[in-house]
Amino acid sequence: MTDENLATSASRTRTHPRRTDALSALMTEDWAATQPDWGFNRDAIELAAVRRRELAAQFPDTVLIIPSGSAKVRSNDVTYVFRPHTGFAHLTGLGVRSDPDSALVLAGGEAVLFQREPMGPGTEAFYLDGAGEYWTGRRPSMAELQTALNVPVRPIEGLVEYLTGVGRSVQVVPNVAPAVDRLLAAGAVNVDEAGSDALATALDEMRLTKTLWEVGEMQKAVDVSIRGFADVVQALPKAVSVSRGERVVEWAFLGRARIEANDIGYGSTAAAGENATTLHWDACDGLVRANDLVLLDAGAELETLYTADITRTMPVSGRFSDVQRLVYQAVLDAADAAIAAAVVGRPFQDPHDAAVTVLAERLEEWGILPVTAAESLSDDGQQHRRWMPHATSHHLGLDVHDCAGSRPENYRGATIRPNMVFTVEPGLYFQADDLSVPAEFRGIGVRIEDDIVATEDGPVNLSAGLPRTIAEIEEWMHPLLERGRALLSTATA
Ligand code: GLY
Ligand code: MN
Numbered sequence: 189m190t191d192e193n194l195a196t197s198a199s200r201t202r203t204h205p206r207r208t209d210a211l212s213a214l215m216t217e218d219w220a221a222t223q224p225d226w227g228f229n230r231d232a233i234e235l236a237a238v239r240r241r242e243l244a245a246q247f248p249d250t251v252l253i254i255p256s257g258s259a260k261v262r263s264n265d266v267t268y269v270f271r272p273h274t275g276f277a278h279l280t281g282l283g284v285r286s287d288p289d290s291a292l293v294l295a296g297g298e299a300v301l302f303q304r305e306p307m308g309p310g311t312e313a314f315y316l317d318g319a320g321e322y323w324t325g326r327r328p329s330m331a332e333l334q335t336a337l338n339v340p341v342r343p344i345e346g347l348v349e350y351l352t353g354v355g356r357s358v359q360v361v362p363n364v365a366p367a368v369d370r371l372l373a374a375g376a377v378n379v380d381e382a383g384s385d386a387l388a389t390a391l392d393e394m395r396l397t398k399t400l401w402e403v404g405e406m407q408k409a410v411d412v413s414i415r416g417f418a419d420v421v422q423a424l425p426k427a428v429s430v431s432r433g434e435r436v437v438e439w440a441f442l443g444r445a446r447i448e449a450n451d452i453g454y455g456s457t458a459a460a461g462e463n464a465t466t467l468h469w470d471a472c473d474g475l476v477r478a479n480d481l482v483l484l485d486a487g488a489e490l491e492t493l494y495t496a497d498i499t500r501t502m503p504v505s506g507r508f509s510d511v512q513r514l515v516y517q518a519v520l521d522a523a524d525a526a527i528a529a530a531v532v533g534r535p536f537q538d539p540h541d542a543a544v545t546v547l548a549e550r551l552e553e554w555g556i557l558p559v560t561a562a563e564s565l566s567d568d569g570q571q572h573r574r575w576m577p578h579a580t581s582h583h584l585g586l587d588v589h590d591c592a593g594s595r596p597e598n599y600r601g602a603t604i605r606p607n608m609v610f611t612v613e614p615g616l617y618f619q620a621d622d623l624s625v626p627a628e629f630r631g632i633g634v635r636i637e638d639d640i641v642a643t644e645d646g647p648v649n650l651s652a653g654l655p656r657t658i659a660e661i662e663e664w665m666h667p668l669l670e671r672g673r674a675l676l677s678t679a680t681a
């Protein structure tokens with residue numbers, strides 16, 4: 189187990205000042221002991237302890253390793269901001285306080301967190317290593333982390349020795365941390381591959397229902413996002429005034445997410461006009477024209493890493509045109525039908541079926557479907573998917589597409605259970621060159637996405653506070669656009 193086995197982070201390859209005895213003597217002494225508030229989330233940590241016990245009970249007689257992941261290289265010696273593996277976050281409660289190259293180990297009733305020793309004041313790595321705390325800021329000591337988690341915290345270099353001592357079959361979440369995989373391989377640890385896949389599945393399936401605390405976190409993420417959407421409307425006059433107006437939309441939301449939360453939970457789609465018909469429009473560099481619709485799919489992510497996932501499609505002018513109104517209302521009716529079907533005890537697919545039924549009927553009514561709605565909805569039809577190609581719902585939580593590794597029978601084939609949280613996001617997308625639709629429909633893309641929690645008392649829309657109906661949207665936008673115009677004229681005066 190050499191340091192090369194652990195060296196994944198690009199920062200560790202950076203060259204920093206040459207060591208001298210004189211500098212070392214000066215740099216390793218006279219640093220005050222600091223006791224900052226590290227921002228650990230007590231609720232998240234306590235909940236994680238409960239989950240660890242649940243998971244360990246599913247895998248008796250094995251040792252489970254859940255790595256936090258490695259710093260990912262963007263290019264050369266530049267890494268992305270570290271984001272821990274979701275299973276690690278779920279089972280530690282550390283959220284953004286997680287470090288790369290850590291591994292949570294569960295052996296029966298015992299949990300141990302292995303991680304890199306902090307390169308703090310008093311160590312030479314403090315200033316000689318690019319990841320040292322002189323460069324990157326102070327981190328909690330292992331003792332502080334141990335106290336916060338109430339779990340033993342040990343140096344990652346001791347992982348193999350610990351596993352050898354426990355002497356049980358080892359399962360490690362695959363494809364998360366090359367550094368940990370290399371460490372296990374170098375230590376000749378025998379990893380149970382099939383069991384490891386089962387562990388990855390179990391981690392995702394554990395999150396299929398949320399606790400009330402988690403739902404509360406998601407409500408907070410939604411509430412920040414709602415304020416972000418208002419910022420976007422206020423920024424629309426500026427968006428219209430520049431050549432890459434979609435960037436203004438993207439930036440306005442990002443600003444709110446970064447200021448009030450941790451970040452965005454996924455790359456936003458900010459798409460005006462015909463760009464809204466491209467599902468994965470991530471360039472976000474197009475024009476925003478006064479008569480366009482603008483589609484924003486964006487969600488704020490908290491420090492606990494719970495995220496929102498919301499889409500609204502809004503008229504840049506503040507008023508929908510007749511054809512925009514027609515398409516928007518169809519999608520809204522589909523969304524309402526889907527939410528009404530998000531009922532405990534019904535199949536998870538029911539909201540999707542309800543949404544596409546409404547959309548197929550509307551496409552038939554408009555003369556766009558080449559067959560009847562019923563024919564299109566049949567298994568061997570499906571022509572409506574030319575204009576509504578995606579699923580209506582996915583689970584939401586720590587990941588935007590939460591629980592994606594669940595077995596199909598526990599996800600799309602499952603029954604809706606209380607405290608499942610999922611999106612409802614129907615859309616209609618008429619691409620600009622789609623000759624199969626009347627000319628006035630071409631270039632219109634509409635999606636409405638809300639975050640729903642299923643309860644015994646019926647579906648609750650966490651994002652209901654963000655206007656959805658045509659009248660609500662127009663009324664909500666009016667003063668925000670006024671303010672945006674006033675700000676723009678002050679800025680350009
Ligand atoms: N924002 C990605 C999605 O809606 O699924
Ligand atoms: Mn979504």
Ligand code: MN
Nearest residue numbers: 485497498637
């Ligand atoms: Mn979305």
